[in-house]
Amino acid sequence: MAMRWLLLTLALCLPSIATAAEQEGVPECLGCHTLTADVAVHAVFQTVHGGLGGGGSGSCVSCHGASEEHALDPTAMPGVSFGPRRESAAAERAGACLGCHSGGGALHWAGSEHQREGMVCDSCHDSHRQQDPALTDTQAQQACLSCHTRVQAELLLPSRHPIAEGKTNCGDCHNPHGSLGEASLHQASVNDSCLQCHQEKRGPFLWEHPPAAEDCSLCHRPHGAIHERLLTARGPALCQQCHVAAFHPSLPYGAEGLAGGSGNQNVLGKNCLNCHSQVHGSNHPSGARLTR
Ligand code: HEC
Ligand code: HEC
Ligand code: HEC
Ligand code: HEC
Ligand code: HEC
Ligand code: HEC
Ligand code: HEC
Ligand code: HEC
Ligand code: HEC
Ligand code: HEC
Known part of the structure; x- marks a missing residue:
């Protein structure tokens, strides 16, 4: 200096x-x-x-x-200053960039979660680096995780999207500048986000399973989970959140739907998936019960 x-x-x-x-x-x-x-x-x-x-x-x-x-007189600050000694307020600093970047990826910046938290463009971008750190996947991700520590913990769970491995990236699903979708997702819905990469799960199916068409996150966590395949719950418990009244529960229920009582010996203790393997929907002519 x-x-x-x-x-x-x-x-x-x-x-x-x-x-x-x-x-x-x-x-x-x-x-x-x-x-x-x-x-x-x-x-x-x-x-x-x-x-x-x-x-x-x-x-x-x-x-x-x-x-x-x-x-x-260099002791006076420049019109817009960004550095550690800056005098410009957040809105002024963001305004310097938004003059040219109010469209494109930053279209929904105003009102976004990050804008409301008082972040500005230079919280992530550094215009004086040949390679802006926000535009390199690994550095951007490190920056995201330095604040989003809960997500960071999720990336270490036994079942996880290969985010830490760099095969998928925060930016594949989220727009850090905000969006019209929930959780600043690029796509309008969670399903549209997932189907970008998992196209084979996109219907329409001859036999649909309504929750899969509605919202993948009814059964899956996006970042990581303790249950395999990013599932929110394990085996029959996952299905029995909704199918309590199924006539052949794997966990014994009494007539009132409460634990206890007797179950069907053929299905007791078995994972529903042993038979209902096509949980995302089936195109088989006789796949009405999602068994094939
Ligand atoms: C007469 C010399 C001089 C001129 C002309 C000049 N600067 Fe500076 N500028 C300085 C000095 C000295 C500093 C403080 C050096 C430092 O701490 O890095 C500085 C600091 C800055 C800073 C950093 C402020 C901060 O956040 O600490 C910015 C930004 C800047 N100048 C932009 C400009 C721009 C834009 C112009 C042209 C319109 C300009 N300067 C013209 C001498 C000058
Ligand atoms: C695309 C917008 C942009 C342009 C063009 C630009 N700057 Fe900057 N400048 C910034 C931002 C953003 C920062 C804050 C960087 C950071 O976060 O460290 C900054 C910081 C600075 C600093 C302070 C550095 C420090 O360590 O505090 C100086 C001095 C400076 N700019 C001078 C200039 C000069 C001189 C030019 C022309 C050669 C210029 N800038 C062109 C956006 C710009
Ligand atoms: C005077 C207009 C102008 C201003 C002000 C401006 N930019 Fe840009 N910026 C551009 C243009 C032109 C491009 C290249 C075309 C494009 O990607 O839109 C660009 C590209 C970029 C890119 C992509 C760079 C790349 O290598 O692909 C980023 C990131 C960016 N600007 C951030 C900023 C930030 C942050 C600020 C404020 C500190 C800022 N810009 C201020 C005009 C501007
Ligand atoms: C939370 C961090 C963060 C903030 C805050 C942020 N950006 Fe970005 N920006 C990124 C990342 C990461 C990328 C890389 C592309 C992506 O993943 O969407 C990016 C990409 C860009 C690009 C190039 C690609 C595109 O989407 O058009 C521009 C231009 C840009 N940012 C401008 C801005 C402006 C202007 C602001 C302030 C209004 C801003 N950014 C605030 C993280 C941020
Ligand atoms: C300086 C800290 C900081 C950084 C860096 C940061 N965030 Fe955030 N982010 C926040 C805060 C604070 C919130 C609002 C509270 C919350 O949801 O945790 C937020 C909210 C979010 C949300 C929820 C938005 C919504 O609309 O509900 C997403 C998604 C997100 N950030 C993604 C990212 C991504 C991706 C990056 C890296 C490009 C990033 N964040 C970088 C602090 C940060
Ligand atoms: C495969 C897509 C995908 C990737 C990759 C991804 N997310 Fe998410 N994220 C989501 C979805 C979907 C939600 C909304 C969850 C819901 O509504 O149940 C979400 C929610 C969030 C939220 C807000 C709610 C919460 O859980 O706190 C934050 C913050 C967030 N993500 C940050 C990140 C960060 C940081 C990264 C990169 C390390 C990242 N995400 C990578 C899909 C993704
Ligand atoms: C950017 C692409 C991308 C997006 C978007 C995406 N995924 Fe993935 N997903 C992957 C990759 C890559 C794998 C790992 C595949 C492998 O290892 O064979 C994967 C694996 C999975 C797995 C299997 C995990 C395991 O343990 O085998 C599930 C379940 C999954 N994704 C669900 C989702 C859901 C739900 C969403 C939406 C929130 C989503 N994915 C969005 C790329 C993506
Ligand atoms: C009703 C609960 C449920 C819903 C809703 C659901 N899944 Fe699944 N998903 C599962 C189960 C259970 C498995 C494990 C299947 C197995 O191990 O054979 C699985 C496995 C997967 C896998 C990894 C194995 C494979 O078949 O490729 C991916 C990828 C996946 N789901 C994506 C999605 C996407 C994308 C959506 C939303 C369109 C979605 N899932 C909605 C229950 C669900
Ligand atoms: C979020 C709630 C929800 C979850 C979790 C769920 N389902 Fe479903 N499932 C439904 C709904 C709603 C229907 C449609 C019921 C109807 O049409 O009467 C359905 C239909 C079915 C059908 C076809 C029934 C018929 O009458 O054709 C089968 C089989 C089935 N689910 C199995 C499963 C299995 C196996 C799991 C666990 C992997 C599971 N479901 C998890 C809500 C759920
Ligand atoms: C041993 C294989 C097997 C297991 C394990 C199994 N099912 Fe079934 N399930 C079937 C068959 C076969 C049918 C079709 C019966 C028929 O059409 O009469 C069926 C039908 C259904 C139906 C449609 C019921 C109706 O009223 O039409 C639902 C819902 C269902 N199963 C849910 C589940 C759930 C939830 C589990 C786990 C708790 C489960 N199944 C475990 C074989 C199984």
Whole structure:
């Protein structure tokens, strides 16, 4: 930091830096923020943003604002400041990006969970890195998990989506900028999210199982679960949440549907799936009971 100050102060003293722009009264950003003084800042020229505003100092102004006061007296802050010493409020900082990015992936930013939590674009994005960390899957995921510790724990459960392994990613299902769907999902519903990759579970089936057509999360957890196949519950218990009154429960029920009583010996203790294997729906002509 001391070195940067020194270089910048030197730059200020050198008459050769007082370029044409100064004749108009305001020195150019790059007159002081030289490559040698601000190597890290200049990485912006290795990104798509380097060409904004015609390139050069024009790019700086596109995000940081005209900043004339600052250019004349560097102790004053620039129009929009993002760094640790920033003076710009959250809305102002986000506004600097939204001027160009209010459409596309960030269309539903306003009112999104992250916006309401006071996060801004630069909470995740760093425009002065050749490779914006938010755009690399592994770094983005680490950032997500640093706040979402419950999800992080779910990724370690015995049954899990291969998220930590990098085969699926938070961004495959969620839009961190918010969406119209629940839980900021890219797709309008949970099912549409799942069916992007598990197309074979998409109906219509000759014999549908209503809960599968309705909501995969009635039986599955999206991130991880203690039961195999990401299931919310094990074996017959899963099915008997809804099929309490089935005439052949695997767990014995009395006439009132309460535990106790006698069960059918053929199914007692058996997993419903032994026979009803097609829980997602069946296309077999005689698959009415989802058995084939
Ligand atoms: C007269 C020299 C000079 C000019 C011209 C200049 N700056 Fe600076 N700027 C500085 C100095 C000195 C600092 C503080 C150095 C540091 O701490 O890194 C600074 C800091 C900054 C910061 C960081 C503020 C923070 O958050 O701490 C930004 C952003 C910035 N300048 C943008 C600009 C922009 C945009 C322009 C052109 C409109 C510009 N500067 C023109 C000298 C200048
Ligand atoms: C695409 C928008 C964008 C452009 C273009 C841009 N900046 Fe920045 N700048 C940012 C953001 C965002 C940060 C905060 C980065 C972070 O989170 O560390 C920042 C931070 C800075 C800082 C403070 C660094 C620190 O460590 O505190 C300086 C100085 C700076 N920019 C100068 C410039 C200059 C000079 C230019 C033109 C060469 C420029 N910026 C172009 C968005 C931009
Ligand atoms: C003056 C307009 C402008 C401003 C201001 C601006 N951007 Fe951009 N940004 C662009 C353009 C143009 C592109 C390239 C085309 C595209 O992807 O939309 C881009 C691309 C991006 C990308 C994708 C980069 C890539 O490599 O694919 C990200 C991320 C991004 N901007 C974030 C930001 C953030 C964060 C800010 C505020 C700190 C910001 N932008 C400010 C115009 C702007
Ligand atoms: C919670 C972290 C986070 C925040 C906050 C965030 N982004 Fe992003 N952004 C990402 C990630 C991760 C990606 C990579 C693409 C993806 O997974 O959807 C991305 C991608 C982008 C892209 C390029 C692809 C696209 O979706 O168009 C742009 C542009 C962008 N962000 C702009 C913004 C702007 C503008 C803001 C502030 C209004 C912002 N981001 C806030 C995490 C974030
Ligand atoms: C700085 C902390 C922080 C970071 C980083 C962060 N989040 Fe969040 N996120 C929150 C908070 C706080 C909430 C609101 C409370 C909650 O649901 O946990 C939230 C909410 C969410 C929600 C629920 C949204 C809704 O509409 O219900 C999703 C999904 C989400 N974040 C995904 C992500 C993803 C993906 C990333 C990485 C790209 C990420 N978050 C990065 C703090 C963070
Ligand atoms: C395979 C798709 C998928 C992936 C990958 C995924 N999620 Fe989710 N996530 C969902 C679904 C679906 C929900 C909604 C669950 C519900 O409504 O029952 C959800 C809910 C959430 C929520 C809000 C509710 C909660 O459980 O706290 C957060 C936060 C969240 N996810 C964060 C993340 C993060 C962080 C990652 C990456 C590490 C991630 N998700 C990866 C599908 C996914
Ligand atoms: C981005 C693609 C993607 C999306 C979206 C997705 N999955 Fe997956 N899913 C995978 C991959 C990859 C595997 C691992 C397959 C393998 O290892 O053979 C998997 C495996 C599974 C498994 C089997 C787990 C096991 O232990 O064998 C279940 C159940 C599952 N997904 C349910 C869902 C549900 C429910 C959703 C919606 C919330 C969903 N998936 C969304 C890619 C995805
Ligand atoms: C009624 C409960 C239930 C619903 C609803 C449900 N599943 Fe399943 N799913 C199961 C069971 C039980 C298994 C385990 C089957 C086995 O081990 O043979 C399973 C297994 C899977 C598997 C891994 C094995 C395979 O068959 O590929 C995937 C992937 C899967 N489900 C995706 C989905 C998707 C996507 C949805 C929503 C469209 C969904 N499931 C809805 C109960 C359900
Ligand atoms: C979320 C509630 C729910 C869960 C959990 C559930 N089902 Fe269903 N199931 C239904 C509904 C609703 C129907 C349609 C009932 C009807 O048409 O009368 C149905 C129908 C069936 C049918 C066909 C019955 C018929 O009359 O054609 C079978 C077989 C079946 N389920 C087996 C299972 C099995 C096996 C499981 C566990 C893997 C399971 N179900 C889990 C709600 C559920
Ligand atoms: C030993 C094989 C077997 C097992 C185990 C089994 N079922 Fe069945 N189930 C069948 C057969 C065969 C039928 C069709 C009977 C018929 O059509 O008369 C059936 C019919 C059904 C029906 C439709 C009932 C109706 O009223 O039409 C439901 C619902 C059902 N089973 C749910 C379950 C549930 C829930 C479990 C686990 C608790 C289970 N089954 C375990 C073989 C089995």
